[in-house]
Amino acid sequence: MLSAILLAAGSSRRMGPVNKLLLPWQDRTVIYHTAEQLSAAAVGELIVVTGHEPAAIETALHPLPVRFVHNPVHHTGMTSSIQTGIRIARGDGFMICLADMVLLTAGDYVLLKMAFEQQYRRDDHCIILPEYQNQTGNPVTFSRAYHDALLALPEQEGAKSLVRANTPHHFRVAMSTDHILRDLDTPGDYKTLPHR
Numbered sequence: 001m002l003s004a005i006l007l008a009a010g011s012s013r014r015m016g017p018v019n020k021l022l023l024p025w026q027d028r029t030v031i032y033h034t035a036e037q038l039s040a041a042a043v044g045e046l047i048v049v050t051g052h053e054p055a056a057i058e059t060a061l062h063p064l065p066v067r068f069v070h071n072p073v074h075h076t077g078m079t080s081s082i083q084t085g086i087r088i089a090r091g092d093g094f095m096i097c098l099a100d101m102v103l104l105t106a107g108d109y110v111l112l113k114m115a116f117e118q119q120y121r122r123d124d125h126c127i128i129l130p131e132y133q134n135q136t137g138n139p140v141t142f143s144r145a146y147h148d149a150l151l152a153l154p155e156q157e158g159a160k161s162l163v164r165a166n167t168p169h170h171f172r173v174a175m176s177t178d179h180i181l182r183d184l185d186t187p188g189d190y191k192t193l194p195h196r
Helices: 030-039 054-061 076-087 106-122 144-151 162-163 187-191
Strands: 003-010 044-050 066-072 094-100 127-132 140-143 170-174
Touching: 003 030, 003 076, 003 106, 003 187, 030 044, 030 054, 030 076, 044 054, 044 162, 054 066, 076 094, 094 106, 094 144, 094 187, 106 127, 106 140, 106 170, 106 187, 140 144
Parallel strands: 003 044, 003 094, 044 066, 127 170
Antiparallel strands: 094 140, 127 140
């Protein structure tokens, strides 16, 4: 089983006064759409890490089948939210998902899930990296072998150092679009999204 850890704890300061995850997207919200695609992909368990406005995030995701866990120190950076999710995750691997990557589809997540399942049988220390035109993006999937290393990460904004330190275990998955590179940080990012 794979654990998808959906990071929904940030305060989205660059978006202005609104929580970007609660912005409308295709008759729902950004966070609902992302979680719905992960749920449709049947990745495994879906853990949502809350922080900023946790009650609003939980309400926005009703009635999707997710597990919530709250990160009380979310203001310290993304790494603390990754660690919060990993502490309760039960899977053989951890797919670290950004809640504002609204263009990713269930099919994208299925492709990455299948790549992990296949590669994990060959290398139980695998790290799955989606790639578009030689650029790697998100979500990155770590095997459970990195559980303790992820919990010990000193950096505040993700696990890039851990990825760099384990290049022999990288497995790159070619993606058909640049959606693995596109997230929502600013009002401009939101305005340029297609089919709002």
